[in-house]
Amino acid sequence: MSLKVRVTEDMKTAMRAKETARLGALRLLLAAIKQKEVDERIELDDASVIAVIEKMLKQRRDSINQFEAAARQDLADAEKLEVEVLSAYMPAGLSEEELATIVAAAVTESGAASAADMGKVMALVKPRVAGRADMGLVSKLVKGRLGA
Incomplete structure:
Protein backbone atom coordinates (compact mmCIF):
# COMPACT_ATOMS: atom_id res chain seq x y z
CA MET A 1 0.00 0.00 0.00
CA SER A 2 1.42 3.38 -0.97
CA LEU A 3 2.01 6.02 1.66
CA LYS A 4 -0.63 8.30 0.18
CA VAL A 5 -3.27 5.56 0.33
CA ARG A 6 -2.23 4.76 3.91
CA VAL A 7 -2.69 8.40 4.94
CA THR A 8 -6.13 8.46 3.29
CA GLU A 9 -7.18 5.27 5.10
CA ASP A 10 -5.89 6.62 8.41
CA MET A 11 -7.85 9.81 7.84
CA LYS A 12 -11.04 7.79 7.33
CA THR A 13 -10.31 5.83 10.51
CA ALA A 14 -9.73 9.04 12.48
CA MET A 15 -12.97 10.43 11.08
CA ARG A 16 -14.93 7.36 12.21
CA ALA A 17 -13.28 7.44 15.65
CA LYS A 18 -13.96 11.19 15.96
CA GLU A 19 -10.29 11.96 16.68
CA THR A 20 -10.48 15.63 15.71
CA ALA A 21 -6.85 16.58 16.36
CA ARG A 22 -5.45 13.61 14.44
CA LEU A 23 -8.01 14.14 11.67
CA GLY A 24 -6.96 17.77 11.30
CA ALA A 25 -3.28 16.85 10.97
CA LEU A 26 -4.04 14.17 8.39
CA ARG A 27 -6.23 16.53 6.38
CA LEU A 28 -3.41 19.09 6.34
CA LEU A 29 -1.04 16.41 5.08
CA LEU A 30 -3.40 15.26 2.33
CA ALA A 31 -4.01 18.88 1.31
CA ALA A 32 -0.24 19.46 1.03
CA ILE A 33 0.16 16.28 -1.04
CA LYS A 34 -2.69 17.22 -3.37
CA GLN A 35 -1.36 20.78 -3.71
CA LYS A 36 2.05 19.47 -4.79
CA GLU A 37 0.40 17.09 -7.27
CA VAL A 38 -1.69 19.88 -8.76
CA ASP A 39 1.24 22.32 -8.91
CA GLU A 40 3.53 19.83 -10.63
CA ARG A 41 0.82 17.93 -12.53
CA ILE A 42 2.15 14.57 -11.40
CA GLU A 43 1.14 11.68 -9.14
CA LEU A 44 3.46 11.67 -6.11
CA ASP A 45 5.35 8.51 -5.26
CA ASP A 46 6.32 7.53 -1.71
CA ALA A 47 9.65 9.39 -1.85
CA SER A 48 7.88 12.61 -2.86
CA VAL A 49 5.27 12.15 -0.14
CA ILE A 50 8.09 11.73 2.39
CA ALA A 51 9.62 14.98 1.13
CA VAL A 52 6.27 16.73 1.72
CA ILE A 53 6.09 15.27 5.23
CA SER A 63 6.54 26.91 14.92
CA ILE A 64 7.00 25.03 18.20
CA ASN A 65 10.22 26.95 18.90
CA GLN A 66 8.55 30.27 18.16
CA PHE A 67 5.43 29.48 20.21
CA GLU A 68 7.49 28.38 23.19
CA ALA A 69 9.63 31.52 22.95
CA ALA A 70 6.42 33.59 22.98
CA ALA A 71 5.07 31.60 25.99
CA ARG A 72 2.15 30.17 23.96
CA GLN A 73 2.25 26.62 25.24
CA ASP A 74 -1.29 25.89 24.00
CA LEU A 75 -0.25 26.51 20.39
CA ALA A 76 3.04 24.67 20.88
CA ASP A 77 1.16 21.61 22.18
CA ALA A 78 -1.11 21.60 19.12
CA GLU A 79 1.94 21.69 16.84
CA LYS A 80 3.60 18.89 18.86
CA LEU A 81 0.55 16.70 18.28
CA GLU A 82 0.82 17.34 14.53
CA VAL A 83 4.53 16.45 14.64
CA GLU A 84 3.64 13.20 16.39
CA VAL A 85 1.02 12.31 13.75
CA LEU A 86 3.28 13.24 10.82
CA SER A 87 6.30 11.42 12.25
CA ALA A 88 4.39 8.14 12.17
CA TYR A 89 4.64 8.18 8.36
CA MET A 90 8.39 8.70 8.23
CA PRO A 91 10.73 5.73 7.70
CA ALA A 92 12.77 4.53 10.66
CA GLY A 93 15.56 6.95 11.53
CA LEU A 94 19.25 6.26 11.22
CA SER A 95 21.54 6.21 14.25
CA GLU A 96 24.45 8.64 14.47
CA GLU A 97 26.88 5.78 13.80
CA GLU A 98 25.02 4.82 10.62
CA LEU A 99 24.99 8.46 9.52
CA ALA A 100 28.70 8.80 10.21
CA THR A 101 29.35 5.72 8.07
CA ILE A 102 27.26 7.13 5.19
CA VAL A 103 29.00 10.52 5.46
CA ALA A 104 32.46 8.90 5.51
CA ALA A 105 31.61 6.86 2.41
CA ALA A 106 30.30 9.97 0.61
CA VAL A 107 33.43 11.98 1.49
CA THR A 108 35.62 9.19 0.12
CA GLU A 109 33.45 8.72 -2.96
CA SER A 110 33.38 12.43 -3.82
CA GLY A 111 37.06 12.98 -3.11
CA ALA A 112 36.19 15.95 -0.90
CA ALA A 113 39.13 17.52 0.87
CA SER A 114 37.87 20.79 2.33
CA ALA A 115 34.75 22.68 3.36
CA ALA A 116 34.50 23.99 -0.19
CA ASP A 117 33.53 20.47 -1.27
CA MET A 118 30.63 20.24 1.18
CA GLY A 119 28.05 20.58 -1.61
CA LYS A 120 29.44 17.53 -3.41
CA VAL A 121 29.24 15.44 -0.26
CA MET A 122 25.72 16.64 0.65
CA ALA A 123 24.55 15.84 -2.89
CA LEU A 124 25.65 12.23 -2.37
CA VAL A 125 24.40 11.92 1.22
CA LYS A 126 20.94 13.47 0.84
CA PRO A 127 19.36 10.77 -1.37
CA ARG A 128 20.80 8.03 0.85
CA VAL A 129 19.29 9.41 4.06
CA ALA A 130 16.11 11.00 2.66
CA GLY A 131 13.44 10.98 5.33
CA ARG A 132 15.54 9.00 7.78
CA ALA A 133 17.76 11.70 9.26
CA ASP A 134 17.69 15.34 10.27
CA MET A 135 19.61 17.19 7.57
CA GLY A 136 20.92 19.64 10.18
CA LEU A 137 22.67 16.76 11.93
CA VAL A 138 23.93 15.44 8.60
CA SER A 139 25.33 18.86 7.75
CA LYS A 140 27.08 19.03 11.13
CA LEU A 141 28.64 15.59 10.56
CA VAL A 142 29.83 16.56 7.07
CA LYS A 143 31.35 19.80 8.38
CA GLY A 144 33.09 17.88 11.17
CA ARG A 145 34.41 15.33 8.70
CA LEU A 146 35.71 18.02 6.32
CA GLY A 147 37.17 20.09 9.13
CA ALA A 148 34.98 23.13 8.41
Missing part, protein backbone atom coordinates in the same frame (compact mmCIF):
# COMPACT_ATOMS: atom_id res chain seq x y z
CA GLU A 54 9.69 16.36 5.95
CA LYS A 55 8.85 19.90 4.91
CA MET A 56 5.74 19.93 7.10
CA LEU A 57 7.71 18.54 10.07
CA LYS A 58 10.35 21.24 9.68
CA GLN A 59 7.62 23.92 9.62
CA ARG A 60 5.99 22.44 12.73
CA ARG A 61 9.28 22.30 14.64
CA ASP A 62 10.03 25.93 13.77
